[in-house]
Amino acid sequence: MERVYVEKIKEAVSDEVLVQGWIHKILDFGKFGFIHLRDKTGIIQLVVGKELLKGLRLEMSLEVVGTKVANEKALGGIELQVKELKVLGKTYYDKLPITVNERKKTAHLETELDYRYISLRNPKTRAAFKVQQEIVTAFRNYLLDKNFSEIHTPKIIGTGTEGGSEMFTVNYFERRAFLAQSPQFYKQMMVGAGFERVFEIAPAYRAELHNTYRHLNEYISLDLELGFIKDENDIMDIEEGFMRYLFQHLRKTCSKELQMYDVNLPEKVEIPRIPLAEAHRILLEKYGKKSPVGNIDAEGEELFAKYIKEKYDSDFVFLTAYPVAKRPMYAMPDENGMTKSFDLIYKGLEITTGGQRIHDYEMLKENIIKFGFNPDDYGFYLESFRYGMPPHGGLAIGLERITMKILNLSNIRETTLLPRDMKRLEP
């Protein structure tokens, strides 16, 4: 007999079905009982006789054969009269460390993370990762359709030139190596190597001494880079198009999950592009808020997001034209002494940094010197610009950040199966 998933029971042709899953709830009425059986797709009520109920405990895994019976009062209007019941996975506990079967979570986030193998059994907790999976799927499908290639670049790297102090070091045989902060150099290299348009979905590492609601030391970076662009607007066009595509995709694939989180995604996605200096002016004039040079602080980001929401009815805003001093040495300068770069702010949080890069070998070399670095330290990276590198640029989206903001969660750890932060290396 083939297993039927809970969400497919109603449409199953046979009245007798085999289901598998975990015991979510037990209601014992003496002569018989109800069991709520939970699988990957949903929860079904089982009607179980006295004998079969014996010895059953919450969270055991079961295989059950039963007959479908309509019951208005049961979840989904249907229940199973159980004929056979087999325990597939036994339990060994005195008390569950976390309650799985209540809507309102009672455990502290740190406890949830300590017991991830239990806390994820809560359908709502797990639903965040269905949304996250569909964000990844949308990113990939959107880009494959636009002629991008998916690449895999190494995370162990030989030099720390992209920002040494915030990198983890690895003991690589007899040498010291680093964990890559981003695939920046390699994705540029692959554009030049003939792939033209590339993306990568992979871990990135930041050895930052931050322990906040929005920082992780290991996270998934959605990276893209493309050649033969006119300027940074081509890159923003790609990202704006992606956000539109993403929201459509999520409405289609995650309606149940979005409902669990009370999220309505807007039909319209039109993202204003506002130079940083202009944003500074608005913040000062409208809110009396002074900004640090070349940046917007967390408070400013939130105020500015509010302004954009009121004026443009948009949860997103591109901040453009960041000053040279605040961007990496490879950022392409613009006509006004700024750079052709941008950040994307979503609901008050930066979720993307991107921009056009310098593609001319001599210009890049000069810029490295201007920034006070030594071109010799940029070995293969700089060398790769000698051979007709076309104009190009790209961006990176933090997967956990965008998941957190779409679902209006308050801590990025809720969108990470097994977070890594300054204090947490386990489970």
Next chain:
Amino acid sequence: MERVYVEKIKEAVSDEVLVQGWIHKILDFGKFGFIHLRDKTGIIQLVVGKELLKGLRLEMSLEVVGTKVANEKALGGIELQVKELKVLGKTYYDKLPITVNERKKTAHLETELDYRYISLRNPKTRAAFKVQQEIVTAFRNYLLDKNFSEIHTPKIIGTGTEGGSEMFTVNYFERRAFLAQSPQFYKQMMVGAGFERVFEIAPAYRAELHNTYRHLNEYISLDLELGFIKDENDIMDIEEGFMRYLFQHLRKTCSKELQMYDVNLPEKVEIPRIPLAEAHRILLEKYGKKSPVGNIDAEGEELFAKYIKEKYDSDFVFLTAYPVAKRPMYAMPDENGMTKSFDLIYKGLEITTGGQRIHDYEMLKENIIKFGFNPDDYGFYLESFRYGMPPHGGLAIGLERITMKILNLSNIRETTLLPRDMKRLEP
């Protein structure tokens, strides 16, 4: 004017088209010349007047506007009469370190890897990665269709219990951490946490002191794990089905690339499943070849592959029932004192290890002790088995190995954009 990719020029509605790419070849006849322009999708012949030819060098990147003209002698039967030509990316070299425009490669593999940003410009070299991309796409689509969830688990881990000596160590703030050899423990945990069926496509790390044609120290592992199985045959069924699906998918998406490598993928994929002891007997009887206990060495793998090819007309064979001593402590024992585990050999090379795992807490704990380890060292992993873990198992496929074997390449580094081995950390 919108850019047209080379492979789409023929079907472009307008006679005048804009193309972009790199100079693959220059043929200068004095009064005019031919340029072969290479983009991501192909190569087109440009007819260029004397004036525009001046200063052009191999591998510069160009933007060109030209008119389509039929020419039987040109590649693809069409060429462009160039009206406008703009250099987008200049070159700065005396001599190209690697020749891109000859079919036969002349450079040593090590030189190719040193100059990856040039060697990948060779369409055949790059084609291997199109095939690799489609292997990844097929793996993902096949599993998503079977209700698997895509997961992301951390690569920095706190303990080295899965095989300490072959792991890279990371300096994680004030602690010592490791790079994960595989997502083994975490994918099992996620099956138990309610995802039931999971897969991950991510880097894996082995600090092995091997420098061979088939070893990498960082590689991409295609991992899957599924719950509610009957036995290890369910897992082999999944893999056999995948191989069938994969070959169909590659024939559909990579016909050009497979042709470049002279590869014909079989229509039929039926994989014999042969116990290791039986394979040993056959090797001894047919070839007089003795095997090491509980294993087959490289020579044996090749001989046995030959036997299977002759007897079953199959490039694949599952070797099953490995002895307990040769498998990890979590391998499920079978009725004969062996384990419910298997390897998949493809064209004489092991590309997969898989099997059913122990799911009962007490049995796992006992097995850890039997193996001479301390259960306390298995902290959260062992703990996660207390809560109704269902019968489950899984496997891992080495992405670079399967790519290498499909394309009949002789070194795994040819299927890695930027390989990491004992000697190579750059580029």
